Amino acid sequence: MMWNWQQKDWPHFTFDRKALEGLETQFLRNAGESLGAFKHVSEEDKNLLKVELISEEALKTSKIEGEILDRDSLQSSIGRQFGIQTDHRRIPPTEQGVAAMMVNLYKSFDNPLTHETLWQWHSMLMNGRRDIRTIGGYRDHDEPMQIVSGAMYEPTVHFEAPPSSRMDAEMKAFIEFFEQSKEGGKQALPALTRAGITHLYFVSIHPFEDGNGRIGRAVAEKSLAQSLGQPTLIALAYTIERNRKAYYEKLELHNKDNDITGWLVYFAETILEAQLNSQKRIEFIIEKTKLYDHLRGKLNERQEKVLERMFREGIDGFKGGLSAENYISITGAPRTTVTRDLNDLVAKGALIKTGQLKYTRYYLNISDQEKA
Numbered sequence: 628m629m630w631n632w633q634q635k636d637w638p639h640f641t642f643d644r645k646a647l648e649g650l651e652t653q654f655l656r657n658a659g660e661s662l663g664a665f666k667h668v669s670e671e672d673k674n675l676l677k678v679e680l681i682s683e684e685a686l687k688t689s690k691i692e693g694e695i696l697d698r699d700s701l702q703s704s705i706g707r708q709f710g711i712q713t714d715h716r717r718i719p720p721t722e723q724g725v726a727a728m729m730v731n732l733y734k735s736f737d738n739p740l741t742h743e744t745l746w747q748w749h750s751m752l753m754n755g756r757r758d759i760r761t762i763g764g765y766r767d768h769d770e771p772m773q774i775v776s777g778a779m780y781e782p783t784v785h786f787e788a789p790p791s792s793r794m795d796a797e798m799k800a801f802i803e804f805f806e807q808s809k810e811g812g813k814q815a816l817p818a819l820t821r822a823g824i825t826h827l828y829f830v831s832i833h834p835f836e837d838g839n840g841r842i843g844r845a846v847a848e849k850s851l852a853q854s855l856g857q858p859t860l861i862a863l864a865y866t867i868e869r870n871r872k873a874y875y876e877k878l879e880l881h882n883k884d885n886d887i888t889g890w891l892v893y894f895a896e897t898i899l900e901a902q903l904n905s906q907k908r909i910e911f912i913i914e915k916t917k918l919y920d921h922l923r924g925k926l927n928e929r930q931e932k933v934l935e936r937m938f939r940e941g942i943d944g945f946k947g948g949l950s951a952e953n954y955i956s957i958t959g960a961p962r963t964t965v966t967r968d969l970n971d972l973v974a975k976g977a978l979i980k981t982g983q984l985k986y987t988r989y990y991l992n993i994s995d996q997e998k999a
Contacts, residue, residue, distance in 0.1 A: 631831055631882050632789045638800060638831075640824055642888040650895040651817045657902040658855055661909070668913060676912055677733070678706045680860045680905065683941070685729045688841045688864035689721075691871055696722050698939070705730055720755025725841070727751040732845050736852035736859070740805045742798060745834070748845060752838040765794040765834045772833050785875075786882050788833035797832045804828065805846070809853050818854035822847045823894035824887070831882055851898070862908060866901040904942075911942045914993035922977055929958040930968055934977060937991055948981065948988025 631637060668676060682701040689696050697719065704726035706713040718726075728751040738744070750763035761767055772788040789797055805825060808816045816824070826847040833839045844864055852859045867874045874897075881890035915938055926934070936957050937949060945953060954965045969989060972978040978989040 629883065630787055631885050632797075634885055636885050638804070638828060638885070640828070640885045640887050642820070642886065642891050644820075646888055646892055647817070647820055647895055650892070650899060651819050653899055654819050654895070654902070657899065657906070661860075661902065661906050662857075665909065668909075672913070672916055674709060674711055675916075676909060677709060677860065678702055678711060679912060680862070680908060681705050681729050681733060682726070683908070684862065684864045685725045687862075687868040688729075688844055689725055691844075691864060691868050691874070692840050694721070696725065701726050724751045724754030727754075728841075728845060732849060733858045736849055736857075740802055740846065740849065742802065745798075745842065745846075748842050749835050749838055752841060756837075759836050761836055765798060766791045766836045767794070768836070774833075785879050786831075786833075788831065794832070794834050798834050801828055801832060805850070809850075818851060819895040819898055820891060821854065822850040822898065823891040825850045826894065827878070827881060827887060827890055830878065847894075860905055860909075861898065861901045862904040863898060863901045865908075866897055866904050907942050911993065918977065918991070918993060922975060925975055926972075926977075927968070929960055929964070930972055930977075933957050933968075934972075934991075944990060948990050949978070950988055 665673070665676075679702070682698065682705050685701050685705070686696055686698055700716065700718045700722040703713040703716055704718045704723055708726065708730040728748045731748070731751070735744075746763045753759050753762045756762065766772060768791055771790070773784050774786040775782040775784050777783045804814075807813045808821050808824070826843050829843040829846055830839055835842065844867070848859055848861065848863055851861060851863075873893075877890055877893045881887050922934075933949070933954055937945060951962065951965050951969065954960070954969060955962065958965070958968075960968065969978065969980075973980050973989070976992055979992050981988050981990065
């Protein structure tokens with residue numbers, strides 16, 4: 628089987644521009660609406676929003692690769708890097724590393740992409756790793772870089788990347804593409820088109836021993852931020868992780884030739900969905916602030932603990948809503964106390980009650996809480 632990088636036209640990707648025109652227009656429209664909503668947020672809340680949204684992206688970009696990180700550690704590490712006072716917990720190396728990369732991406736979005744940038748990100752991501760031969764540099768091993776699944780005795784090869792001996796040349800060409808395709812460049816491309824090509828191109832080269840997916844998504848977000856002229860809080864990893872299977876299927880489908888219209892349409896639609904998810908999360912956090920302001924000084928410790936736990940679930944909330952059993956599990960309170968606490972939270976406007984008897988469920992009383 629021949630892969631995209633083995634084709635005569637590599638890395639000259641072809642695509643139908645007309646198939647993307649409407650999506651490009653919608654992206655810019657959504658970006659304007661998000662910027663308008665963000666302007667109504669106080670500076671303090673903007674900083675909290677940045678921490679929450681960036682930590683969520685850090686959590687999800689790792690989860691896509693099967694790595695589960697600690698949310699509280701990520702938030703604490705990211706908050707410190709933005710100068711926000713947090714707890715004094717000790718941050719594990721993995722959480723430190725991905726947090727550092729995400730904050731660097733946010734703060735330096737407009738800087739040119741260089742080999743040194745990518746090496747720095749890789750060093751951050753591999754923080755604490757001892758099983759990687761080359762950290763902070765492109766791979767140099769002789770063995771083929773393959774993405775495989777299945778049993779060791781009969782593996783399925785989903786993709787084989789260019790040999791390590793080609794990494795310097797391949798990455799030089801990639802960085803030239805990235806710089807020339809930005810606005811004002813010699814081969815400027817629209818926002819979604821550039822981001823889509825950037826991601827597929829990068830992961831097709833697979834320049835590092837590990838971390839290629841996470842860095843590939845970071846480079847795509849850098850591309851989007853440059854197209855908008857400001858740091859993005861687009862929930863790209865959050866959106867991809869929700870349908871991770873489709874993401875990998877699309878990558879595999881489009882790694883065999885260089886006509887990539889189908890990939891670009893998929894990736895563009897994913898970014899548009901990510902914009903809407905970001906908008907929902909921004910509105911959710913704004914509503915969270917309003918609700919806490921309304922309830923300040925009116926709740927007991929148990930109620931505060933349960934509300935904090937519910938907000939940690941994000942815009943999707945507890946699947947099926949909060950039950951009395953959930954409340955008992957979180958607080959350890961007896962059932963009579965739980966019933967009193969829940970009725971009080973409804974009376975105070977913190978929760979909305981649905982159903983009856985054993986089917987009774989509670990939802991946060993905010994407009995973006997999804998009742999599923």
